[in-house]
Amino acid sequence: MNAKEKEQIKGLLKDIKAESKDMRNVLWSREEMMENKDFINSVNLNMEKMMDHIMNSLYQYQKIGWKKFLPNKELIEQKEQDERIKKEKERFMKWIERVTEIDDFYYLFHRQLAEEKLLKTLSDYGCDDFQKASVMDIGCRDGKWLKSFQEWGALPGNLVGIDVYQPIINQAKKISDSSIQFMEIYPDELPFEDKKFDVILMFGFLMHVLDESLRKKIGREIVRVLSDDGIIITFNLTKDAIASLEPFYAYTSIGLESEDLIDIFTGCSVHFERQSHSGLAIIRKKKL
Secondary structure, three states, X not given: OOHHHHHHHHHHHHHHHHHHHHHHHOOOOHHHHHHOHHHHHHHHHHHHHHHHHHHHHHHHHHXXXXXXXXXXXXXXXXXXXXXXXXXXXHHHHHHHHHHHHHOOHHHHHHOOOOHHHHHHHXXXXXXXXXXXXXXXXXXXXXXXXXXXHHHOOOOHHHEEEEEOOHHHHHHHHHOOOXXXXXXXXXXXXXXXXXXXXXXXXXXXXXXXXXXXXXXHHHHHHHHHHEEEEEEEEEEEEOHHHHOOOOHHHHOOOOOOOHHHHHHHOOOEEEEEEEEOOEEEEEEEEOOO
16 A cells, blocks of 8 residues: 555545544434433334335235236337337328329339349249249239239239228229239238248338338238248338438438348348349348
C-alpha cells in the first residue's frame, strides 16, 4: 500500500467517525432501548404478522394462477402485434384500391421478370416437371403467371392464385381457366395443409407490406405450405430503387435485399440475384 492509498483510507475513516457522531441524535441508546423494549417487541410482532399475511396471499395467487392477477408480457406484446398487423392490412387494402385506380404499376411490376429467366430458374432447381407441380402465386393480379404455367404443362387444378382485393380476383377469374383457383385472402393465414405447394411465386408483393411483423408472419405461413423440395421465388425492388420512384410509390414501398429476406424466411436458404433495380430471390427450406 503506497502513501497515497494510506491517506485515502485515513480520510475515509475520518468521515465515518464524523458521520457516526451525527447519528447519536437519531439512534436510541442502550438504556432507551431497554426502556422501550415492549414497544419494540410489539412493532416486530406486527411486522411478522404482516409478512405472514403477504406470503399467504401470494401463495393463494400462485395456486389459482398468476396470469389472472399479473400482466402477461407475452400476451400484451401479442395483442399489440395483432393490432399493428390489422392496421397494416387495412392500409394495404386502401393502397391497392387507390393504386388500381390511378395506373397499372401493381400489374406491370408483376410481369416484369422475363419469362425465360423464370423457366431457367425453375429448371436449375429441378422444379420444371410442370404436370406434377402444385403452384401458388401470391399477389397474382390477373393470373398471368398461372396461365403461363398452364401453357408449360401444369394442370389447372394444381394452380392457385391469391390477392387481397376482390375486384382483382374477379378480373383474374374472367380471363383464366375455370379450374384455376383464385382466392381473396391475405397470405399470412393460408387455408392449405402443410407442404402443399412445390412452387410459390410472390412478385412485387412483399415490397408493399410496410409492417415488419406482417412480413415475418407471411414468411412463416408461406414456408409452412411449401413442400420440402419446393422453392419460393420472390421478385421485389431493391433499396436503391425506392428513391427513384414517384413520391406516392416511394412512401408505400420498401426495398428488399438478401438480408431482409433471410430475416423474413427464417430457417431457409436464400439465393439472391440483383437485376438492375430489382432482386430475384430463390428461397428453399434448409435440409435437416
